[in-house]
């Protein structure tokens with residue numbers, strides 16, 4: 001059994017202009033100790049997907065439906081109190097915004113120790129000792145001094161290290177990292193990624209990693225899920241996805257636009273720019289969600305939504321024209 | 330930190346000097362010849378001249394101010410024209426009821442208004458929020474004396490839960506002291522509660538949208554810790570500021586409240602002194618109130634540095 005199983009997840013927001021279907025029928029799983037990367041452009045529902053795993057979606061205006069099974073338990077069926085016992089303890093999260101995600105008026109030590117006191121019942125002294133230990137683990141120099149400092153005394157990279165320390169303090173089984181390096185300088189990004197890779201081996205937690213950076217995906221993840229407009233459009237083991245992207249959207253992200261037949265080798269590891277825009281999520285979408293931007297879209301695409309179908313071993317894509325492995329070979 | 334506290338404390342000296350100058354000038358700003366005003370309608374020119382010499386009004390303004398300031402610094406506020414008693418003694422006799430009323434109102438208002446504002450922000454847009462805010466608007470728009478009379482009518486006259494008026498010193502027991510002050514503190518507190526609750530709600534609304542509040546939830550903290558620890562501490566600066574500014578409201582309101590509930594405090598003393606044109610008493614009371622106001626705001630400024638570690642001067 002997988003550590004995390006998400007089945008037909010739907011997250012809808014009521015807005016003045018209609019219902020925003022931020023996540024619309026997404027299913028995926030994460031095995032113990034495994035790293036799943038979620039990629040896709042801005043506004044595709046990656047953050048909403050990850051926040052709904054912890055049930056952090058504000059309800060209302062949001063509404064979560066489907067099933068999220070963690071260690072066999074359906075998180076959506078738990079009471080708020082039971083859910084709180086899981087947050088920060090079994091499942092923890094690192095956010096995209098290191099500059100603003102720490103509380104400016106509480107010391108770093110207090111913010112790390114808080115989860116330990118809450119979930120592991122440590123007293124104040126033991127929590128502070130453990131906080132120092134965690135700061136050492138995430139590579140912050142002079143940790144005994146730093147625990148007494150406030151976030152504004154730390155750089156962005158340091159703050160993200162503190163966030164990682166908070167997230168790992170209670171030895172979670174699942175760590176969700178929502179673009180943990182996007183807001184940082186390039187050199188700092190590399191340092192934080194090194195740290196995450198190092199910790200991944202030491203801590204052994206499963207990771208859901210949301211990122212824009214395909215270089216990171218290639219290095220850190222075992223499997224990749226590609227999201228577009230609130231749907232999962234492709235999923236495959238990382239090597240397979242890079243070698244044989246099936247969905248035109250994935251090919252676009254990888255910079256391999258099929259029409260041009262260009263290769264995967266490119267200077268930047270960032271997602272490639274695809275012409276056009278993500279469709280409005282507040283209007284129902286008929287046919288394929290990607291049809292508006294797809295270079296090979298046909299009338300069939302615009303009329304019928306493609307189902308997510310197997311395209312090879314552990315490889316699935318939602319496209320009428322994505323070739324099966326046999327045909328592609 | 331210590332340096333800042335010292336600097337900030339010293340900075341109150343020029344402020345108090347300005348207040349002193351203003352208070353002293355009251356005598357001159359008031360229409361007519363102060364000596365004639367003090368002497369009354371039936372006074373002879375000799376009487377007026379005597380009073381003028383007595384008050385030192387025949388000497389240059391700055392000399393008078395200097396002398397007055399010097400005496401004031403030595404806790405000598407002069408003698409009442411009406412009773413002939415030292416002003417400090419008259420204030421001393423009246424200070425307990427007023428201080429009791431204000432401190433009680435302050436505590437009561439903060440204890441009620443801050444949670445009200447926090448809950449309103451948390452439940453923003455729901456009927457709970459609307460209910461709280463409607464109350465806040467009402468509390469702000471109905472005059473203190475109206476609230477006072479209504480409360481006295483319902484809870485003292487009709488239900489007989491509390492005394493209608495008067496004051497019992499705290500030395501005669503906590504119960505009677507409190508019994509006499511509940512209704513006055515309630516009426517005086519309404520405006521203050523409305524003011525603080527509104528600022529608390531606004532400040533909390535802003536803070537609740539911040540990323541670190543989401544982090545607090547993601548850690549598994551309960552609603553109470555998220556609201557009253559993580560959010561409220563960040564929302565505290567504007568709240569504490571308005572509590573300080575509101576002290577002025579409280580002072581003005583105390584004068585009215587004391588009249589409504591016949592409390593023999595500084596408010597009554599002030600009103601009586603104004604009616605009798607007892608200038609030394611008026612000056613003494615205004616000076617005292619100003620001093621309290623400046624002091625409270627000094628304390629609040631120093632409090633900021635404890636509430637928000639980013640504030641550095």
Ligand SMILES: Nc1ncnc2c1ncn2[C@@H]1O[C@H](COP(=O)(O)OP(=O)(O)O)[C@@H](O)[C@H]1O
Nearest residue numbers: 013020022041042043044045046047048049281
């Ligand atoms: N609280 C909310 N209220 C309304 N719409 C929301 C809310 N949060 C997210 N959305 C919408 O959900 C969609 C997906 O957003 P998000 O998951 O943040 O995208 P991504 O992380 O992939 O960039 C967007 O259209 C966004 O506007």
Ligand code: SF4
Nearest residue numbers: 288291294301319320
């Ligand atoms: S189904 Fe059609 S429009 Fe959609 S991605 Fe495939 S080819 Fe493009």
Ligand SMILES: [Mg+2]
Nearest residue numbers: 046047048178
């Ligand atoms: Mg996002």
